[in-house]
Amino acid sequence: MAKIVGGVTTSHIPAIGNAIANELFEDPYWKPFFDGYPKAREWLAEVKPDVAIVVYNDHGLNFFLDKMPTFSIGAAPEYQNKDEGWGLKPLPPYPGDPELSWHIIESLVNDEFDICSCQEMAVDHGFTVPMALLWPDQTQRPVRTIPVAVNTVQHPLPTPARCLKLGEAIGRAVASYPKDLKVVVLGTGGLSHQLDGERAGFINKDFDLMCLEKIVDEPEALAKYSIHDLVRLAGAQGAELILWLIMRGALGRKVSKVHSNYHIPISNTGAGLLVLESAA
Amino acid sequence: MAKIVGGVTTSHIPAIGNAIANELFEDPYWKPFFDGYPKAREWLAEVKPDVAIVVYNDHGLNFFLDKMPTFSIGAAPEYQNKDEGWGLKPLPPYPGDPELSWHIIESLVNDEFDICSCQEMAVDHGFTVPMALLWPDQTQRPVRTIPVAVNTVQHPLPTPARCLKLGEAIGRAVASYPKDLKVVVLGTGGLSHQLDGERAGFINKDFDLMCLEKIVDEPEALAKYSIHDLVRLAGAQGAELILWLIMRGALGRKVSKVHSNYHIPISNTGAGLLVLESAA
Amino acid sequence: MTAPHEPIPGTTIFDGRMAMKGYPLNKMCYSFNEAAARQEFLADEDAYCAKFGLTDEQKTAIKERNALALLAAGGNIYYLAKFIGMLGLNVQDIGAQQTGMTVEEFKAKLKAAGN
Amino acid sequence: MTAPHEPIPGTTIFDGRMAMKGYPLNKMCYSFNEAAARQEFLADEDAYCAKFGLTDEQKTAIKERNALALLAAGGNIYYLAKFIGMLGLNVQDIGAQQTGMTVEEFKAKLKAAGN
């Protein structure tokens, strides 16, 4: 039977992609951020997952306002990045696991989640940056991937409570898959940041630290916030916390913290890293 | 406050569009079908709705398998038909009511329905044929429209139970809209038919008549079926019954039957027409 | 992909398994929503099928206008309907082809369902 | 469109109301995902804006590279980011512009949030 072995949360901002491209790992600005990742990679090397479910938000690459689904799940044999408007180079495609994708989609739709299934899907920095942080060697693709894209562009966004429930339903779906597979779930984005408006540059360290603590043992406390609360407390793009809640829901009730890191500022964000292991 | 005053169910098959174009209203094959509609139009003329929420399925015009949402709701200022592959002529656009659309989408997403919002949307025969049957004068658009498109192309389809619940949630959403508006809900498609496979031409009169009866006072009985049950009992495309269930859910618990008609065959289908009035 | 249901004779559920099989075929048929695509196909069928990466099985089924073979190759009836409509065929023509009847027999069968 | 929330100073929620206002502007910015579209825009900005049916307010905001005006005209930050990226600006440049700071001041403000 397939099993979710744990999850990782990480920022996904484009600036990280640039820093990786320029190998700024020892640069004083970037070092406190990048230094968090070796431990996460060690954990992954130990766990050896077969599949990564990558919960992220599309930032206007694969989805436009003509058709803006709340929850989209990839069911393609592979996923490709694109230029995104600023000339990013094509990366080797990320292999998918369409059979597991369809199993999850069937399970979720029967569980009354109204999923958008995507048999072709371009993935943006919300997906590629976390993958590069956790599996830096771009010539290798040691895990198959299932992208789960969540609308954070067009309000209304799904409520934090709904997102936690989606995660729980993903957990049930994976647990009912008959093949022996180890699955990790990535919750990407966050923590507090705001790019737009006179309030641009807003960061809320206290709120971020509280999230990093509560999400381990008490995610329901975070799921009580409204989207409007999150925008107020974490900034307009801080609402990406809902992606972490989906990840957390999928891990099951009991998890243990393997590793965490937090650093301000990375570009305009408070960057949080967390490695959680599901109870055996 | 806005109010749902009632609903209409009707077949939407392309052959009806051809018959209308060729004015076959008195043709012996078509007469028993078309003769059902004057009473429905009389009821609409009496009720004078401001808005029609049109629940239909896209047959591969606006949505492809690259992005196949379960439930999509139009939020555009107007909606346009297209050629559909067999050279249909452009019709005058159907005016939308984006303000009411957004109200409904917000209400549904907060009610934990995972909606795909569509700010541009081409509408196919699933939408245009019912509109032409109920408002034949194509030079006039006396109602504003809100298209609700449901995935019946790519399994898993939403369950009948989920569809009834979506309808109920649409009912709550409309009831909470502050403007004084009269709203009708169209449930299009059905009844039993199958286009594909060695079982093509399958029609189940007993099942259709049972649906026409139960949907009035006991829609829960129909919501108990699985999609697989519907395919077995009503044919592969008979699963369009879920569109009727969304309509029915929106009307509230108590409705009265104003008019009904049933005729076999129209093209490959059992064609059911039903006019239901919501309790005052 | 989950709990398999009892099969329904003469009926293929278009689920994930069929979707994976039929993707290029369905994508080609979806393109027929545009008149220009239909013209391009009719001008050079083989080149158009190759452009969408159809499998040999799919190419043959297209060439032979064989509805059952198109379905078996992963075609979805909603997209195939664009192909069928482009050929000037209707759902009765295709119904007859799939059931091995003449069109008149197929129409009579439909009529009989009303009795 | 439903229950209005308490406003958050300096923050515009991109809801249905803003979406209706910004559609042509956002559609244009979404097109910048393609390099060819960016070249077409840069070759003749006015013609490209007209092609997407931008309002006068939107055209002016584009011409002036004014982030706050673009947001007020219904622009969504995710699509505007394509425009900003195309101009070679980053989120700190835009943050500074929106808050009326120099880029150095804006960076210092971010850093201070870590204390």
Ligand SMILES: [Fe+3]
């Ligand atoms: Fe982001």
Ligand SMILES: [Fe+3]
């Ligand atoms: Fe239909």
